[in-house]
Amino acid sequence: MSKTLFLITGIIIFLFASCAKQSTPTGGPRDEDPPILQESNPKNESLNIKPEQIVLTFDEYIKLENPSKGVVITPRINKDEVEFTALKNIVTIKLNQKLEDSTTYVFDFQKSVVDISEDNPAENLKLVFSTGNAIDSISLSGKILFHFPSSKVDYTNVLVGIYPVGDTTDVFTAQPYYLSQVDSTGSFIMTNIKNGQYMAYAWKDANGSLKAESKSEEYDFILDTLDLDANLENVTFNLSKADITPIRILRSATFGKNFDIVVNREPIETNIKNDNLGKEYFYTSSDSRIRIYPKSTTSDSIPFQISLKDSVGFSKDSLIWAKFPESDRKPEKLEVTANSGKNFFQKLEVELKFNKPIKSINSDSLFVSFDTASRIPITESMMFFQDSSKRDLLKIQMTIPDSLSQEIFTVKASDSTFQDIENQFNEKSLSANYRKMERKNLADEISGNILGAKPPFIVQLIDEKNELVKEQFLENSNKYSFKLLEPGTFKVRVIEDLNGNKRWDPSNFIQKKLAERVFYFYNEEQEQGLIIRSGWTLEDQNIIATPSTGLQKIPETTVDKP
Template sequence: MKKSQYIALILPMIILWSCAKQSTPTGGPRDETPPKVLAQYPENQSLNVNPKEIWIEFDEYIKLDNPNKNIIITPRLNKDEVITTALKNKVTVELNQELEPNTTYVFNFQKSIQDLSEGNPAEQLKIVFSTGPTIDSLVVTGRTNFLFPDRQTVYDDVLVGLYEANDTTDVFTAPPYYIAQVDSLGQFKLENLRSGAYLAYAWLDANNSLKAEFKTEEFAFISDTLIIDPQSEKILHFNLAKADQTAFKLTRSSTTGSSYQLVFNKGLREIEIIPDDKNQQILHKVEKDRVKLYRESPTTDSLLIQVKAKDSIQQSLDTLIWAKFEASDRRKDELNVTVASGKSFYQELKMELTFTKPVTQISFDSLFVSYDTASIFPIAPSMLYWRDSAKLDQLDILMNIPDSLSFNIFTLIASDSTFRDIEGEYNSKLIKANFRKLQREGLADEIAGTIQTDHPSLIVQLLTAKDELVKELILENENAFSFTLIEPGTYKIKVIEDDNQNGEWDPGDFSLKRQAEKVYYFQDPETNEQTIMIRGGWSINTLQINSVPNTGILKN
């Protein structure tokens, strides 16, 4: 075939292929228009209707985004029976249950309905109707707050709910009668409510169950019954925090080797071990929900011991056990020691040691602080402070270092076999931990200010930016605080209102209607940042820390 004939044959094929080839158009503005409602049933604000299903038609094809979570229905319906589907441009909600007579229902679709192409949500889409002759119009507003916020804290999953006062369920057992989702600032608005008496709750619904998990999710409750009526405006405030509400129990106890072990169903706040024979010395070690009891030598007789314990919400347990400390061939656990090393200090060097078992003997010949290749400070018994004489597992060593020494690094050294535990085991490894001495000229002078509260008992904590405790003050009947001689850096200040004056924060107890103790932080009024940056030689003494409202009814 001649070349000209070949070209004449191929050219029409190329033209046909080019004409048939399709491609996505380029350019043009992105569709940002939300779907618009063309028709719906029932109409918004309808009276005397009792629909079996609800439907909405839009001006374009649509899709659903997690309707079980994002569609808020009040009052309470059995959401397991509600079926929501999207087909082309129509959404249908099948109710599959009877509605209450003379009741206003609200279906708030939030951002659950979106256009198919770009995911633009339908705006402010809400259907309100009544099965009776009137629409309920009462409103409750307010705000939620996390007592212990972190950098990832968001309000997307925080809900506020109302239960009828005579309801036998609560926030831990069933969804509420009325429910609302808070906005990005923690604010909420419960609308179309009817007059009545209610109990109010807020919680972080991380698992989308419409109720709170009493072990793992933050929650809060209003102690008083909330009376909703047309004569007054209701504003609520909730401070959310975790608090395991499980009933506190000793689940089992048994001999383990030469020791005796107690196992509880949750972590301990405090425990007291009281032998019936006061001449017996029984030491113990706490590990979360387990407590090991130790006796220095075995015995063939069981010992009667009283166990008094409290959990995190101050639930008490008081029981008697018979413990046996038998001779055992079982290999004993090693004695391990951890030291909070790497810390800085100015004049007083504080060394914190934690042991895996109670320690009953220390060899001071091999325990000292080194500050150069040839110089040491011996550690004497007078420098030792056990945090709990019934446990002997946490030891503080305090030593004053003269300003005249020009060295910066001081090293705690404990040779192997320096510490002997109650089972006769020694530490098998050399212990070395470094501490850095700060110079006065490099320190910041002061961080100080006032706290805007009338609470008589306050705990004020200076924290690093990573929430590590640096210093702590206990204030009684005063609201001015001052932290002096501080290493330059970035800090936060936390305040705890210590209601029971026990020197630590206490969570709430739902069964006793006892609220969690309030916690709040310094916040810069201009930037809303919680952090404070300070340099050597600086003083910041005009800080003002504002209290947050109590969980409760702010306006009634």
């Protein structure tokens, strides 16, 4: 009797547990309908309320997908205190905090509420209410662009946020007061904003922190204050990366017979001053390390004036006293790499990169081979170091006669051709191939005008591997031209080089400086690809400058009087 009673009790418990468990139904046709909101408490656009919790009732069982990130609440509240729960067809949100007076709150659920069977998200799910007697109705809208877009622009996790003027926080220190998600076309609209003055930002929130990370995320900001006393449209942001960590020297110390200077980030400009630099002392720089090499050791401390500048414009000047003592530390091996695999027409340009300054070159074992028995010697007149104080990048330039019909030309250097400042020789021989192109197989020219901007410009031709093929600097002209090109598909990129320093300058939030504009050629299909074939000449490939960051002014139209 007791066994029977135990069995019946077990079956009843099992049935109750099965009924109580919220799970995905099995079988039947696929559910493609999104959950529909049937009721909300408070009701949408309610006035003069300060709810402690929000309850949403749907027409089917639902669940929440990462609501702490997916539900956008504006203006800013302490989201860490908010509790989200979903049970059957009801979502409950406990706020656990006081709301501000006379403020319109917006809960934009985006795709956080989905049905339990097929994860169909509720569409256009938004709840608006006010703690005062009116609903704020001002909106801000515009477009997001990227200075250096990927082949397929991805607007996922791109956000736009605004902060009231006088707020002590910004996009790097706290989430914004009002926030909007950018849609798949790069457009955004922020609604129900309170009348006031704001600072505006946009960024790609890759880590979901609702703040921008200057070291790793693309972002932009508007310099001017936005006066939001009416709807504001046509606001543009141009996103790009800009690490605003100021450059600084972390440490300096001897390294064997040499002297190392380690910085926190790679400088874009390095200037070292010493009367004997390039004579008795040489240096190399890679990533965040600068190494000074002496020709001979010394017991004296030698002064070097170091000037460093990073990509965003911060600089660091320091006087460093370096020592070059005797050392038993074994020198690093000398290594050399070449820019092999390049194609050329008539003029062969070779670059040999070394890991240490070069002391001497045995030109007798350095030559160009173009068949098994023929070679062209590389003489001293064909070679030069790009920087005589570094001597780690050797450039070789020579003209290959049209009379030579061979296609492949190989730069060769036997072992012990190069000797570095530490008296080490290259242990391996060098063999680097370059392909000669024929004139008949080349495209003639790509040319056009740059519209909507003023020079100076840096115009870049980029291949399908996203590698720079050619570059030209236009100081006083809006017309660009690239001649004698290998056939292929290219992008033409223009940098508006405002300061004429012949490089792109990113933004600097601390110094309130925007990034230099970058824009591209687009074909009739609004794609960046520009195809050119042998013998072709492409003229009038005009490039229209994209809008600058900020509010775009729409030209006023005038009507002639009769």
